[in-house]
Amino acid sequence: MEERIKIILRDMEKYLSATEMQMLQKSLITNLLGREKEEQITTNEDYLKMFLNTKKIEGCSERTIKYYDETIKHLLNNIGISLRQISTNDMRRYLNEYQKINNCGKITIDNIRRNISSFFTWLETEDYILKSPMRRIHKIKTTKVVKSIINDEVIEKIRDNCKCKRDLAMIDLLYSTGMRVGELVKLNISDINFQERECVVYGKGDKQRKVYFDAKAKIHIENYINDRNDNNEALFVTLDKPYDRLKISGVEIRIRQLGRKLNIERIHPHKFRRSMATRAIDKGMPIEQVQSILGHSKIDTTMEYAIVSQSNVKIAHRKFIG
Numbered sequence: 001m002e003e004r005i006k007i008i009l010r011d012m013e014k015y016l017s018a019t020e021m022q023m024l025q026k027s028l029i030t031n032l033l034g035r036e037k038e039e040q041i042t043t044n045e046d047y048l049k050m051f052l053n054t055k056k057i058e059g060c061s062e063r064t065i066k067y068y069d070e071t072i073k074h075l076l077n078n079i080g081i082s083l084r085q086i087s088t089n090d091m092r093r094y095l096n097e098y099q100k101i102n103n104c105g106k107i108t109i110d111n112i113r114r115n116i117s118s119f120f121t122w123l124e125t126e127d128y129i130l131k132s133p134m135r136r137i138h139k140i141k142t143t144k145v146v147k148s149i150i151n152d153e154v155i156e157k158i159r160d161n162c163k164c165k166r167d168l169a170m171i172d173l174l175y176s177t178g179m180r181v182g183e184l185v186k187l188n189i190s191d192i193n194f195q196e197r198e199c200v201v202y203g204k205g206d207k208q209r210k211v212y213f214d215a216k217a218k219i220h221i222e223n224y225i226n227d228r229n230d231n232n233e234a235l236f237v238t239l240d241k242p243y244d245r246l247k248i249s250g251v252e253i254r255i256r257q258l259g260r261k262l263n264i265e266r267i268h269p270h271k272f273r274r275s276m277a278t279r280a281i282d283k284g285m286p287i288e289q290v291q292s293i294l295g296h297s298k299i300d301t302t303m304e305y306a307i308v309s310q311s312n313v314k315i316a317h318r319k320f321i322g
Helices: 001-014 018-033 035-041 046-057 062-079 088-102 106-125 152-162 165-176 181-186 213-226 249-261 269-280 287-294 301-304 310-320
Strands: 196-204 208-212
Touching: 001 046, 001 062, 001 310, 035 088, 046 062, 046 106, 062 106, 152 165, 152 249, 165 181, 165 196, 165 208, 165 213, 165 249, 165 269, 181 249, 208 269, 249 269, 269 287, 287 301
Parallel strands: none
Antiparallel strands: 196 208
């Protein structure tokens, strides 16, 4: 019976508006399957669980899965109707109210829009709904802010204020490789090739790639490993017993502490990644090679990370334009 309802809805799609289609869908389900049957088929929460399981299979990180879960669960708890009945106007109203109540910026609300849109697109692809109500809700235009990077002077200040060998090794590895913090904490000592100054990391979707570090990072990593007294295979561990593998939050907290001590604004692990990309492009590394090092599937993402130095633009203009 459910399959027949889908066929009827597809046949009527070209004749009815989105609102009329939703009313027809609701009527068919209620009268042909019955209200009790409708509730027994699948709940909103069931759809969310299936979606999150799909994302896990696709290789999304735990942090991404958690963000999907929180975002969509908030929607379901507040909208209070079946997914089959949600219209485009319902979603516009929800996003507008969310932005007002939480006083969040355009970037935040667009991230929420993107997550919800991904969920409804999945529902449509899997034939759980006829058409996504997010189709006509487009990307929210945001003002692009030029983000600052870590320059040579700042990195030297950070190095000078690292009070332990672990932090010094960690800072230099982030700065020279541009790896993600999630990739950093997954590293084992056995992943490091000191002779070639390279290591294997596992990025998003468990994609494997090589990244490369400089001589300074090599020395500091070796000093740190030789100074350790534990048997943990992890490259970076906690400073106190039982010397567990360092977590993402541990790296973030440590770097923030260093930033506050030195009065460095908005210092975090991702800033090291963006800084590495910018330095590489400024020094003439082809963008495709930077893309490979960072592990980006799309070159547009790499371009967003890299900030072209204004002084280099000026020199290039004089060289090519006069």
